[in-house]
Every structure is written in C-alpha cells, then in structure tokens.
Amino acid sequence: MAQSKLPSNTYSKIYxxxxxxxxxxxxxxxxxxxxxxxxGKPRVVGYALFRVAEPDDSIPWQRVVNSKGxxxxxxxxxxxxxxxxxxxxxxxxxxxxxxxxxxNIYRWNTDPTNxxx
DNA sequence: TACTTGACATATA
DNA sequence: ATATATGCCAAGT
Numbered sequence: 001m002a003q004s005k006l007p008s009n010t011y012s013k014i015y016x017x018x019x020x021x022x023x024x025x026x027x028x029x030x031x032x033x034x035x036x037x038x039x040g041k042p043r044v045v046g047y048a049l050f051r052v053a054e055p056d057d058s059i060p061w062q063r064v065v066n067s068k069g070x071x072x073x074x075x076x077x078x079x080x081x082x083x084x085x086x087x088x089x090x091x092x093x094x095x096x097x098x099x100x101x102x103x104n105i106y107r108w109n110t111d112p113t114n115x116x117x
Numbered sequence: 118t119a120c121t122t123g124a125c126a127t128a129t130a
Numbered sequence: 131a132t133a134t135a136t137g138c139c140a141a142g143t
Contacts, residue, residue, distance in 0.1 A: 008140085029125050041138050042125040050124050051141080061124080072124045 013037055014048040021063045024092040026101060027108040028067050035110055046072075062087050069103040 013036040020035075021027050029042035038044050049061045062084050065071050071084045085095060093106050 010140085030127090033125085038139080040126080041140095043123070043137090044125095044139050046124040047140060048124095064124080066124080067126060 010036070010038065010044065011048045011051070014045050015052055015059055018049065018059050018061060018064060021060055021108055023060075023063075024106070025108040026063050026065050026088070026093060026103070026106045027110065028065055028103070030067055031108065031110055032064055063091070063108075065101060065103075069100040071099075071101070 014032060017032050017035040018027075029045045033039060033042045033045045036045065045064070049059070049064060052059050052061070062071070071088060073084060085099075088101070089095065093101055095101060
C-alpha cells in the first residue's frame with residue numbers, strides 16, 4: 001500500500017482552503033490553519049504551501065500572507081521577489097508604503113461572527 | 118531513529 | 131516597533 005505518492009490528508013485540507021480564497025482577498029496562515037483544522041499550527045500551513053507551490057500552480061498561495069499583513073517572500077521561489085506583490089496588485093490588492101497590506105480591508109472574511117463594516 | 122530546519126503566530130521584555 | 135522565547139507539526143538530512 002503505497003500512499004507516499006499522494007499528499008497527506010492534512011495537506012489536502014490546506015490546499016482546499018487556499019483554493020477557496022476569493023480573488024482580491026488575502027488570508028493569513030493562522031486563518032487558513034484554522035479553516036484547515038490546524039488551529040494553532042500555522043507552520044504546517046506554510047510548509048504545505050511551500051510544498052504545493054511547485055507541483056501545483058492552481059493554488060493561489062500568494063493570497064496567503066502572515067499575520068503582519070506582509071507578503072511572505074520565499075527566497076527560493078521563482079526568484080522574483082516582486083512577482084508576489086505584482087500578482088496581488090493584479091487581484092486588486094493595494095500595498096501600503098511599508099509594503100504591507102490593509103488586512104482590515106483585504107482580509108478574507110472567514111469569521112461570520114465578525115462584524116463586517 | 119534522532120536532530121535540525123521551516124513561506125508562522127502569539128506573548129513578553 | 132524590534133528582539134527574544136515558546137508552541138506546534140511535517141519534511142529533510
């Protein structure tokens with residue numbers, strides 16, 4: 001029974017959550033982790049995205065940012081540090097002068113109990 | 118099998 | 131705001 005070929009169920013959950021992120025919105029690792037059932041384990045999310053970003057381009061891993069509202073550049077990614085920001089701007093996300101994103105606006109509403117506007 | 122590293126988050130100083 | 135410390139889990143070596 002070889003199952004090492006397919007990704008872990010945990011990862012599949014993460015991928016599914018990331019694909020659910022609508023365009024023009026961003027989600028934090030903690031947010032994705034929570035939706036994926038990995039509450040409190042954002043590192044697994046980051047690692048999962050790092051793993052999936054290569055074989056699967058269908059996953060908008062760029063829409064996943066850290067809690068600081070900054071885009072996490074992967075030094076070992078395509079080598080384009082600005083590519084990330086560029087794609088997000090294409091989505092309609094605007095960056096601050098600090099290079100940060102207004103999570104207050106662009107944060108993906110995954111919390112129905114949260115007050116929107 | 119054990120240790121180290123990692124696209125993070127939260128708390129504390 | 132920055133730096134340090136801790137937690138959590140998986141993959142790499």
